[in-house]
Amino acid sequence: MTTQTTQTAQTTQTAQATQTEQTAGTPGTTQRAVVVYGAYGHTGRFVVAELRERGFVPVLSGRDERKLKELQEATDGLEVRPAAVDDPAALDRALAGAAAVINCAGPFATTAAPVIEAALRAGIPYVDVAAEIEANVDTLARYAEPARAAGVLVVPAMAFYGGLGDLLATAAMGEWTAADEVHVAYGLDSWHPTAGTRAAGAVSRERRGGRRPVHRDGRLQYRDDAPPRLEWAFPEPMGPRAVIGEFTMADVVTVPSHLAVPEVRTYMTTEAAGDLAAADTPPPAPADESGRSAQTFLIDVLVRSGAEERRAVATGRDIYAVTAPLAVEAVDRVLTGRTRVPAGAVSAGALFDAADFLRALTPSVVVESAAGAGHVDAP
Numbered sequence: 001m002t003t004q005t006t007q008t009a010q011t012t013q014t015a016q017a018t019q020t021e022q023t024a025g026t027p028g029t030t031q032r033a034v035v036v037y038g039a040y041g042h043t044g045r046f047v048v049a050e051l052r053e054r055g056f057v058p059v060l061s062g063r064d065e066r067k068l069k070e071l072q073e074a075t076d077g078l079e080v081r082p083a084a085v086d087d088p089a090a091l092d093r094a095l096a097g098a099a100a101v102i103n104c105a106g107p108f109a110t111t112a113a114p115v116i117e118a119a120l121r122a123g124i125p126y127v128d129v130a131a132e133i134e135a136n137v138d139t140l141a142r143y144a145e146p147a148r149a150a151g152v153l154v155v156p157a158m159a160f161y162g163g164l165g166d167l168l169a170t171a172a173m174g175e176w177t178a179a180d181e182v183h184v185a186y187g188l189d190s191w192h193p194t195a196g197t198r199a200a201g202a203v204s205r206e207r208r209g210g211r212r213p214v215h216r217d218g219r220l221q222y223r224d225d226a227p228p229r230l231e232w233a234f235p236e237p238m239g240p241r242a243v244i245g246e247f248t249m250a251d252v253v254t255v256p257s258h259l260a261v262p263e264v265r266t267y268m269t270t271e272a273a274g275d276l277a278a279a280d281t282p283p284p285a286p287a288d289e290s291g292r293s294a295q296t297f298l299i300d301v302l303v304r305s306g307a308e309e310r311r312a313v314a315t316g317r318d319i320y321a322v323t324a325p326l327a328v329e330a331v332d333r334v335l336t337g338r339t340r341v342p343a344g345a346v347s348a349g350a351l352f353d354a355a356d357f358l359r360a361l362t363p364s365v366v367v368e369s370a371a372g373a374g375h376v377d378a379p
Contacts, residue, residue, distance in 0.1 A: 034331060035059045035081070035098045037115055038105025040067040042127055042194040042284070043159075045291065046324035047104055048075065054328055061094040062105055085111050091118035100331045105127035106196045107203040109167040110136035112156070116143055120150045125334045129159035129323050132200050134207050136162060136253040137220065143345040154345040158330045160297075162250030163313065163348040164365070167268070167358055168301040169255050170349030170368065172312040178260035179305040184251045185232045187241060187298035188272035191346040192284040194320065201276075215252035218262040232267055235313055238298050243267040258350035261303075284320060314358070316365040325364045329357065 034051055038044045039060040048071070051058045058078055060068050065082040065239055072080045085105075095101055095118050105111045108130035116139065121124035123218035139156040147154045157163050165184040173179060193201075211222040228245040247268035255264050272332070275281045284293040299314045316322050330348065332341060339351050358367045 009307070011370060031099045031335075033057045033059050033098045035061050035095055035101040037061045037083075037094070037101060037103045037111070038063075040064065041104055041106075041196055043196070043320050043323050044104035045071070046321050047102055047129075047327055048078070050324035050328045054332065056328070056331075059094070059098060060210070062075070085114040088114070088118065091115065092121060095119060095122040095124060098122070098124055099335055100125045100127065102331060103130075104325050104327075106130065106132065106200040108132050108156075108200065109203050109207065111140075112139055113142070116147075116154055119154070120146060120152055123150065123152060125153040125331070127155045127158045127327055127330050127334075129327055130157050130200075131159060131161040131197075131222075131250050132204050133213055133220075133250055133253055134204060135246065136250050138344050140253065140257055140347070148344045151343045153334050153339065153341075153343055153351070155330055155334070155348065155351060156345070157250045157254050158327045158348055159250075160319040160326070162254045163326050163330075164322075165249070165251035165299065166254035166347050166349035167352070167354045168299060168312040168314055168367070169251070169261075169303060170259065170354035171358055171367075172301055172303045172310045173259065174310065176303070176305060177308075179303050181263045181265070181302075181304040182251075182255050182266050183262045183267070183302040184249070184255075184302075185234065185243060185267040185300040186247075186249070186272070187232075187234045187238045187269050187300065187301075188319065189269075189296050191272035191275040191319075192281055192293065192295065193276055196285050207271070212246065213248045213252065214246050215248070215256060215264040216262075218256070220252065227270045229270070230267070232300070234298055234300050242270045244270060244273045247273060254347035254349065255346045284318070290321070292321040295319065310369070312367060312369050314365050314367045322361075322364050325361055329360055333357070 034056050036044055036047050036058050039048050039062055049056045060078050061072055061081045063081055063084050068080045068082055083096040084096040101119050105113045112135050116126050136156045143154045158308050169182045175232045211224055214221050222371050230243050230245040231240055232243045233240045245267055249266045252264045287294040301312045
């Protein structure tokens, strides 16, 4: 990764998580055990695989015991702990003795609060992959103080939408403490949504009453008009593309939660937006042995302060698959003390050294800065 500015290195406390068994909790559980709630979902399976690749021990949890047992058979007998979100005792059993929990089960408007509260009772960090704007607003607002009081970190939106854009914007800002605008343009060549994405979208639309969110004047607002259609000059090899302006994603929550930026806008290529809107678009299909689809993406982040611009660009493949290294890297850094704060409800850009975190995602995500490249024809 190359950057326009060099971020000041932050001194962090590093303590490797022990491999020994905990004296309390479920017998046989180690401090490398990470509960994956919604493990059998499309993204959950990628998270389970990433945890195993990095030496963690996934514990399979979720609402559907049959699906959990099917996944157990496919993963050489990983431990299964079914739990419904309306059963606090079952959630407590699911998290007992674990080092952390990653919530991959949407809609997060339903699952986030119960799993967070179970994590607080267990005294372990919580990470989720929520792209739901209102669910992320709720998490950051509702659990900031309870998480600090419990000495626990709660990290929402640690995913392609929300977490990655936040890290890119934070890295692009460098030593700036404020900016006038952040623009996050998503250059997806296609978007085959999962059933979970469709279900979460339906819940979000219902919560908004059909209105669309925007982040203006330092706050989340809702509008009834149609979003603008614009052209965004993506860097090569993508080049200029038609986009839906104000195609608002979770970055409008994560970025301004810790950066002084009054305006945050996100954009989506019209091809991908059309795929998402079409009822007959099929779910993602695996294109290799890892289960990744052939979908490619380019994220172009532009930060403006006065007349000066800074930019960060990320490329990769399969927006669902790249969520796994984001979430697992977050857990690894939390468990080894590589964070800016010890507790609270915090977004990725506020919690981690953004430039260093992005470098750690290679080769899943390739990141670079390209000052002055591209522009947006803003309304």
